[in-house]
Amino acid sequence: xxxxxxxxxxxxxxxxxxxxxxxxxxxxxxxxxxxxxxxxxxxxxxxxxxxxxxxxxxxxxxxxxxxxxxxxxxxxxxxxxxxxxxxxxxxxxxxxxxxxxxxxxxxxxx
Amino acid sequence: xxxxxxxxxxxxxxxxxxxxxxxxxxxxxxxxxxxxxxxxxxxxxxxxxxxxxxxxxxxxxxxxxxxxxxxxxxxxxxxxxxxxxxxxxxxxxxxxxxxxxxxxxxxxxxxxx
Numbered sequence: 001x002x003x004x005x006x007x008x009x010x011x012x013x014x015x016x017x018x019x020x021x022x023x024x025x026x027x028x029x030x031x032x033x034x035x036x037x038x039x040x041x042x043x044x045x046x047x048x049x050x051x052x053x054x055x056x057x058x059x060x061x062x063x064x065x066x067x068x069x070x071x072x073x074x075x076x077x078x079x080x081x082x083x084x085x086x087x088x089x090x091x092x093x094x095x096x097x098x099x100x101x102x103x104x105x106x107x108x109x110x
Numbered sequence: 111x112x113x114x115x116x117x118x119x120x121x122x123x124x125x126x127x128x129x130x131x132x133x134x135x136x137x138x139x140x141x142x143x144x145x146x147x148x149x150x151x152x153x154x155x156x157x158x159x160x161x162x163x164x165x166x167x168x169x170x171x172x173x174x175x176x177x178x179x180x181x182x183x184x185x186x187x188x189x190x191x192x193x194x195x196x197x198x199x200x201x202x203x204x205x206x207x208x209x210x211x212x213x214x215x216x217x218x219x220x221x222x223x
Contacts, residue, residue, distance in 0.1 A: 096166070098143070100154075
């Protein structure tokens with residue numbers, strides 16, 4: 001089992017719909033959770049971070065954390081073609097080591 | 111303000127050669143990280159500096175890889191006797207502290223022929 005798992009996709013969502021991206025992690029001691037967006041050929045760009053159970057909203061983005069079930073998700077409302085990218089989940093585990101998932105490719109179709 | 115910068119943006123070298131990759135973090139960020147990213151994969155952690163010291167170098171694949179940050183700002187990743195398998199994009203990131211969000215530089219694409 002990978003320490004941080006994401007569905008590689010591609011996930012295809014129509015423009016204007018909600019895109020839902022999921023990530024599971026294995027280390028129950030994990031403390032910090034991040035979502036990064038990465039366009040092809042570019043470096044990762046921070047979208048959201050969340051430390052506590054529950055939801056955190058920022059504009060069209062909502063991060064959801066459930067430590068009991070060991071998953072973190074990212075919702076993108078009113079999806080736009082510019083949201084098409086790879087989304088990386090990153091987790092700082094109990095040993096203070098940051099681990100990235102392999103990413104989910106998201107495609108927003110007009 | 112200035113973000114994380116990395117030089118060179120591209121480096122092509124021959125198998126067996128030595129290379130140095132440079133990272134200049136965001137001013138005031140005490141934490142600095144090096145990652146390696148291969149196509150279709152997420153960034154793979156290599157080493158983390160807190161200030162001048164390497165707080166965690168457990169991700170360095172072998173003793174051909176070494177990194178320094180002598181004054182607690184700019185860092186250099188050094189790779190000796192490069193191998194074709196070292197070809198990847200090397201990313202640097204900085205943050206205010208270990209548990210804070212990290213900001214990435216544009217990366218150095220290393221190609222070992």
